[in-house]
Amino acid sequence: MNRKLAGLFIASLFHRPFASLLSLLAIALGVALGLAVQLIHGAALDEFGRSARELAGEADLQVVGSREGFDESLYWVLAQRKEVSEASPVIEVEARLPGRDRSLRIYGVDxxxxxxxxxxLVPQIDEGxxxxxxxxxxxxFLTAAARAMMDGREAFEVQSGVNVHTLRIAGAVPGAMAGQAYGVMDIAAVQQTFDHLGRLSxxxxxxxPGVRREEARVTLLDLMPxxxxIRTPEASSGEIMALSRAYRVNLTMLAAIALLTGGFLIFSTQWLSVVRRRREFxxxxxxxxxxxxxxxxxxxEGGLTGLVGGLLGLVLGHGVTVLAFELIGGDLGAGYFTDIRPELVISPAVNAAYLALxxxxxxxxxxxxxxxxxxxQPAVALKAGSAEGVVQQIGRGRSPAVLGxxxxxxxxxxxxxxxxxxVxxxxxxxLVLCAAVLVLPGCTRFAVRLLDFGRGVLWRLARGRLSAIPGQAVVAGAGVVTSVALAVSMAVMVSSFRVSVDDWLSKVLPADLYLRASASSSxxxxxxxxLAWISGLPGVxxxxxxxxxxxxxxxxxxPVTLIARDVxxxxxxxxxxxxxxxxxxxADGEALPSVWIxxxxxxLLGxxxxxxxxxxxxxxxxxxxxAGVWRDYARQNGAVIIERSIYLELTRDDRVNDVAIELTDPGLADEISVALRSRFGADRIEIARRDEIRALSLAIFDRTFLITYLMEAVAILIGLFGVAATFAALATARRGEFALLRHLGVRRREIARLIAFEGGLTAFAGVMVGMLAGGAVAWILIEVVNRQSFHWSMDVHVPTLGLALFGLSMVLLAACVAPLAAANAMRQSAVQAVKEDW
Incomplete structure (x- = not known):
């Protein structure tokens, strides 16, 4: 094709700017969201990996245990092995900072x-x-970022148990990467200060020299308690990537659905453009x-729309990434990279991939x-009314394809x-979305028969047209179906998750008051x-x-979380x-103690x-x-619960992170809280009532799912704009029909009402199919995607009233938008329109 012919097709995009802009924005949204997720997650992972490599230094292998560590005698065993040239012991703690909302990671080193x-990790003493x-x-010794946290102070307090220790800043850790906040101490000092005597992390x-890493790992594995x-230093990046993969993939799939919606909008606008330009072709x-x-x-034409939308999406995606780095760092919103402050890295390959999408x-x-x-056929296309035949072809039933x-x-x-x-x-x-679009013609006929309650001429004309040409509903309703399905599925999934979390909180928070010394990692x-002092308080x-x-x-x-408590x-x-x-x-004659997973x-473990x-x-x-399987929405990596008495017998560890306190009278909660703060220090403990924890948890839930609410709002707007663009194009193609009605005495405002009826009926059919498709998609999200991604189950809860109001609003808004979009076509002279048509 030569340039002049290509320019002819490209120029047509400017003749329908509203529809082209709508399709372009839908594509841009999908590309921007997917690219931003990719860039944020990739940069955070890269930064995390560099940090892990920095902390590992020249280590070929790392021996790692649980958060509480392992016996330090293993160090002496490994240090004497012939395969090992150097062995460096490390203990890592998350030191709680009293009166602050965060902790400081401290490495104890030899x-x-x-x-x-x-x-x-080599500390450098300050001059003098x-x-x-x-x-x-x-x-x-603190990194530059950690020192900035201390606001210029030369000393600060850390908490161990409910006691406070003052640490003096004696120097820096010059080898740390920019943005990494941590401290370094002597390993014996960390063991003594934080009660980790004889333990290593x-x-x-x-x-x-000459020892191969994998062979050494296999050999030393037999020595591990x-x-x-024993693993490679790169494995830590793999762990965090595995933990964050589900969240990242689900956000990326939201972007893919936005791209799919954009593809349906391009289908609608391009098909209408082809119908309108049938004689031209x-x-x-x-x-x-x-x-x-x-x-x-x-x-x-379609590729150019995708190209411009993709380029706009690249710009928006990079802008969202920069904004996210400034506001939340490298965190994806789920707490995976809370202390990571990565920098934007422009990847030509990633940009090219999303532009290609x-x-x-x-x-x-x-x-x-x-x-x-x-x-x-040119001869057929030149005849009047041929455009109606094209639209009618789209409305043919495709039952085998739907069933397939x-x-x-x-x-x-x-x-x-x-x-x-x-996957x-x-x-x-x-596939469900494709089936929903394919079944739309049949559902349109059903909807027309279902709404056979109007006897007015305009109502009967609207019903008669959609019944005879259901393809109009396909073109106008494809975007409505996908956007409604997206909105409904997100609403049902989020509502089900929220109700399930609320019920779960009611079950796991039975006590009147909760006391925490620190998060489990601090x-x-x-x-x-x-504990003995608390139990002796009057009212407990x-x-x-x-x-x-x-x-x-x-x-x-x-690692999997182990919880020791009375169950x-x-x-x-x-x-x-x-x-x-x-x-x-x-089987061996001795009953095993119970555990709940x-x-x-x-x-994960089968x-x-x-x-x-x-x-x-x-x-x-x-x-x-x-003994049983329990529902846990707090720990994605898995959790195991055993009776605390068994845990004490096996480990002799009598420390406690949290305490649930039952009161003789719930009205004593304030009095008990004052006594606890007075005894342990207000800045060293956290106290909350059951309803406070529940309200805070649900507020965090709502913030986490804010992006889904935004996607629902965007879906609604896309559906309405799709109806507007479709009816604007259809009205242009039907100018002759409107002119004939004008000659028969129908006034402009009555034609506007006719189009409003058609828009409402079309939206009703689209909403009806979208609701059914959304319900199916919601079931897939809950029972398949959610289970395979996060391994959580939830009870299905359909917000019936909200969805009914949403559907009714979509129908009414579509009925209002359709005549407004077609207003320009109705203004043309009736005589001129008839002349053009014939």
């Missing part, structure tokens, strides 16, 4: 060993400081234009209109996740003497202490399934109630019987 393995300050128990190993693993064909050139021309969406949307335009899409969707829902990604679920969603805790009925630990059970994934045989847990009572004890571990689970506790592997 200053005589760290220089040979981890140069980035004591040369032995690195061995002082009360000194700490990690051992970094440099191998002897239960719960301790017939003339070009009569003058010698080949079918292939006409096909390429219409595809160029935008172009692909434009070309795909224009394919069917382009094919039908090329197939049209639905059957295939049901089949792919059974597929297991691929690389931890619910089958997302394919099923795409250094604050309560000991046995503190009972206490339920909770100890949170971590265990390494799954290779390549973050009353599982009665106090939100159970979803329980094991059948044992008959005759265990979260749903995540059912999927467990079920009644099966055996070995846990590394107290330096050995202890067998447990899975």
């Amino acid at each position: 200053v005589f060993r760290v220089v040979h393995v981890q140069a980035a 400081g004591d040369r032995l300050a690195t061995l002082d128990r009360d000194t700490v 990690r051992i970094d190993l440099r191998l002897a 239960p719960g301790v693993e 017939a003339v070009l064909r009569a003058l010698g234009m080949a079918r292939a050139d006409l096909l390429r021309g219409v595809l160029i 935008g172009i692909l969406a434009g070309v795909a949307g224009a394919w069917l209109p382009a094919r039908d335009a090329a197939r049209a 899409c639905l059957m295939l969707a049901a089949l792919v829902c059974q597929l297991p996740p691929i690389a931890w990604t619910p 089958g679920g997302y394919l099923a969603i795409a 250094t604050g805790y309560l000991d046995a003497s503190a 009925s009972s206490l339920t202490p909770l100890r949170a630990q971590t265990l390494r059970l799954i290779d390549g994934r973050p 009353e045989g599982g009665v106090a847990l939100p159970l979803v399934s329980v094991a059948a009572p044992e008959k005759g004890g265990a 979260s749903e995540t571990l059912v999927d 467990l079920a109630p009644g099966m055996r689970l070995d846990l590394p506790l107290g330096g050995s592997r202890v067998g447990f019987r899975v």
Whole structure:
């Protein structure tokens, strides 16, 4: 195709600016959202990986355990191995900063060993400081970012248990990367200050010359005690990537759905453009234009829309990424990279990929209109009324295709996740949306028969046209169906999740008052003497202490949370399934203690109630019987609950992170809170009522799902704009029909009412199909995508009233928008319109 012919097709985009702009913005939104997620997550992962490599230094292998660490005797065993050239012990703690909302990560190192393995952790004493300050128990060396947190102070307080220790800043950690906030202390000082005597978090190993890393890892693996693993330094990035993958993939799929909606809008606008320009194409064909050139021309229009939308999406995506880095750093909104402050890195390959997706969406949307335009016979297309025949062809029933899409969707829902990604679920969603568009003609006829209650002439004309030409509803309603389906599925999924979380909170928060020394990862805790004092307070009925630990059970994934608390045989847990009572004890004659696992571990470890689970506790592997599976929305990486009495017997660890306090009278909560703050210090503990925790949790939930609410609003606007663009184009193609009605005595405002009726009927059919498709998509999101991504179950809850109001609003708004969009076509002289038509 030569440039002049290509320019002819490109110029047509400017003749319908509203429809072209709408399609362009839909493509831009999908590209921008997907690109922003990719850039934010990629930059955060890259920064995290660089940080991990920096902290690992020249280490070839790392020995890592749970958060509480492992016995330091393992260091002496590994340091004497012939495969090991250098071994550097490390203990890592999240030191709680009293009176602040955050903690400080502190690494305890052997200053005589760290220089040979981890140069980035070598402390540097301030000028004029004591040369032995690195061995002082009360000194700490901070990175530039960590020092900025202290607001110029030379000393600050850290919490261990409910006690406070003052640390003096003695120098810097010059090897740290910009933006990394942490401190370095002598390893013995950290063990003493934070009550970790004899424990290590990690051992970094440099191998002897000539020793291959994988061979050494396999050899040394036999020396690892239960719960301790040996891995490469790069594995830490893989763990955080596995944890954040589900959140990132689901955000990316939202972007893909936005792109799909954009593709349907391009389909609608391109098809209407082809209908309106049918005579123009017939003339070009009569003058010698080949079918292939006409096909390429219409595809160029769609591809150009996708290209411009993709370019705009790239700009928006980079802008959103920069804004996200400024406001929330590298966090994706779910707490995976809270302390990461990455920088934007422009990747030509990523930009090219997303630009190609935008172009692909434009070309795909224009394919069917382009094919039908090329197939049209010039002699037929030049006749009056031929455009109606084209629209009528779209309304032909396609029952086999609909059944095929639905059957295939049901089949792919059974597929297991691929690389931890619910590919089958997302394919099923795409198939359901395609089936919804294909079934629209039949549903339009059903809707017309269903609404047979009007006897007015205009109402009967509107019903008669849609009944005779349901293809008009397909063109106008494709965007409505996809946008309504997206809005409905998100509403049902979020409502179900919110109601399930609310019910879950009611089950896991039975006490009147909750006391926390610190988050489970920080250094604050309560000991046995503190618990005894609390239980002796007047008005305290009972206490339920909770100890949170971590265990390494799954290779390549973050540690699993171990919770030790009294669960009353599982009665106090939100159970979803329980094991059948044992008959005759265990197979070896000794009954195993009970353990309750979260749903995540059912999927990741292939467990079920009644099966055996070995846990590394107290330096050995202890067998447990899975007594039940419980619902847990707080820990995506999985959780295990055991009775606290068994935990104390196995570990002798009597520390507690949280305490649930039952009161004899709930009205004593304020009085008890004052006594607790007076005893332990207001800045060292957190106290909250049950309703306060519930309200805060639901507020966090709503903030987390804010993006889905925004997507629903965008979907509604896209659907309404799609109706407006469609009826504006259809009104232009029907100028002759309107002129004839004018000659028969129908006034302009009555034609506007006719178009309003058609718009309302079209929207009703689209909303009806969109609601059904949205319900199916919501089921796939809840039962397939959510289960395979986050391993959570939830109870389905349909916000019936809200969806009914939403559907009614869409129909009424469409009825108002349609005549406004068609107003320009109705202004033309009736005589002139008839002359043009004939």
